[in-house]
Amino acid sequence: MLIGTILRSKGSDVATVRPEATVRDLLVTLATYNIGAVVVCDEGGVIAGIVSERDVVRRLNDRGADILDAPVGTIMTTEVRTCTPGDNVDGLRMTMTTHRIRHVPVVEDGTLVGIVSIGDIVKSAIEELETEKASLVDYLHR
Numbered sequence: 001m002l003i004g005t006i007l008r009s010k011g012s013d014v015a016t017v018r019p020e021a022t023v024r025d026l027l028v029t030l031a032t033y034n035i036g037a038v039v040v041c042d043e044g045g046v047i048a049g050i051v052s053e054r055d056v057v058r059r060l061n062d063r064g065a066d067i068l069d070a071p072v073g074t075i076m077t078t079e080v081r082t083c084t085p086g087d088n089v090d091g092l093r094m095t096m097t098t099h100r101i102r103h104v105p106v107v108e109d110g111t112l113v114g115i116v117s118i119g120d121i122v123k124s125a126i127e128e129l130e131t132e133k134a135s136l137v138d139y140l141h142r
Contacts, residue, residue, distance in 0.1 A: 004085030
């Protein structure tokens, strides 16, 4: 299965924030959309980083509540792994597992076109297994 197949079923909406937004603003975005990570884009829409709930919690622990008024750019991960709609889900699953990544932006021709989470990847694996099971059961009952 390809990443584009996942995006077709889940949609391509991606919540983004600017690097200069405050962590407090980031928390509003996370809560409003009920998501675990937000892509950080500069004014031109280029990915500058990604920031997750886990990043916020760790920085709160390290620096205290003052971090809430700091810019998102000070806590975001700047080395962002991305994928394309044409990438294979199995390969991305291995990358996410190996590097302990839960969210990967999907980029096509330099443009952010979606985001996939580890939950999306697991759901696609379950759907594939269910399809295979149905095919095998059908084959056995012929």
